[in-house]
Amino acid sequence: MSRFPFILPFYHAVSDEDSLHLKHLFHVKSIKDFTADVEFMSKRYKFVDLTEFYNHAKTSFKNIVKPIAHLSFDDGLRECYDVIMPILIEKGIPATFFINSGFAGNKEMLFRFKASILKEYLKSDFGAHNIDHKYKSLMQMDYSDDHLLEKIAFDLGISFKDYLIRVQPYMNWEQIKELQKNGFTIGSHSIDHPEFRKIALNSSVRQIKESFDRIVNHIDIKIRAFSFPFTDSGLSVDVFDEIFNSKLVDITFGTAGLKNDVIPMNFQRIPMEWNYKANEILNYYKAKSIARSILRRNIINR
Ligand SMILES: [Zn+2]
Numbered sequence: 001m002s003r004f005p006f007i008l009p010f011y012h013a014v015s016d017e018d019s020l021h022l023k024h025l026f027h028v029k030s031i032k033d034f035t036a037d038v039e040f041m042s043k044r045y046k047f048v049d050l051t052e053f054y055n056h057a058k059t060s061f062k063n064i065v066k067p068i069a070h071l072s073f074d075d076g077l078r079e080c081y082d083v084i085m086p087i088l089i090e091k092g093i094p095a096t097f098f099i100n101s102g103f104a105g106n107k108e109m110l111f112r113f114k115a116s117i118l119k120e121y122l123k124s125d126f127g128a129h130n131i132d133h134k135y136k137s138l139m140q141m142d143y144s145d146d147h148l149l150e151k152i153a154f155d156l157g158i159s160f161k162d163y164l165i166r167v168q169p170y171m172n173w174e175q176i177k178e179l180q181k182n183g184f185t186i187g188s189h190s191i192d193h194p195e196f197r198k199i200a201l202n203s204s205v206r207q208i209k210e211s212f213d214r215i216v217n218h219i220d221i222k223i224r225a226f227s228f229p230f231t232d233s234g235l236s237v238d239v240f241d242e243i244f245n246s247k248l249v250d251i252t253f254g255t256a257g258l259k260n261d262v263i264p265m266n267f268q269r270i271p272m273e274w275n276y277k278a279n280e281i282l283n284y285y286k287a288k289s290i291a292r293s294i295l296r297r298n299i300i301n302r
Contacts, residue, residue, distance in 0.1 A: 004258060004286060005061040006053070007045060008269035009037075009278070010072045010227075013079040014087070020120045021113035021169050022077075024139060026273040031083060037278035038071070038093055045069035049094035050185040054223050054251055057265060071095040072253065072269065074189055074227055076104055078168050081175040089182060097179055098189035098227040098253075101214035105172045106164040110193050113169065114149040114160055115141055121158060143194045173218045180219050187225035188212050197234035204239055208248050227253040232266065237302045240266060254300075258289035261300045268300070 076099035232254035292298040
């Protein structure tokens, strides 16, 4: 069997248009580049749906003949419905979409999106070299700094509410239901995207429980799949014990690339939003993983 019996590539959006809330965060792939990525991966891997991945995970990937891949998308962005769904349907590729229950329907938005919008606004206002000096901390702001981003926006006369209405960065529940009707799975990505290592255990539990409660109000889910916002790095065994033992989750996902984890049903995914082709990104993560394995450092101990 291959050294890598499975890969878990993940994205947020695919678009041929610039969007202010994403442009300073990661490289959004064009339709052409994303299509090339999935075509490449289809040749090397068998794309499976979440149920099949889950069943293989439960049997430690023992029955795998050809390496498998499960594709996922974080944050529940509108491009998932508008752009990604039609491509995946056409190619017959299954996927899971991880939703922020507090952002679905464009009620609110991730603080990082606000920072990206402000950065773009300030860049055009003051010129690129000045803002780095003046607002260096903008992109380093944290979940707890949301009020600061709101204050800067207020001072500049920018309304995030207007932006949410005008741009509709997120899917609404009808679109999320439509994804499920087309055979895709829906998972949770928390209520409002905190970094879990920076919040208390009871807040982590609340973020997971309430986001699922909200999702199951709209759709039925068979497997409770959760992807940690930002990263699961630094999370202790206690957090995993709590959420798995209380059956809040059946399977969870991180973003550390090709690493193994001491938590049996927590799996690391590969961030694909770099300005490189899928084969280059996968080769990079494979090389890193092999190097770490030689140094016996490829297992995340918690
Ligand atoms: Zn996210």
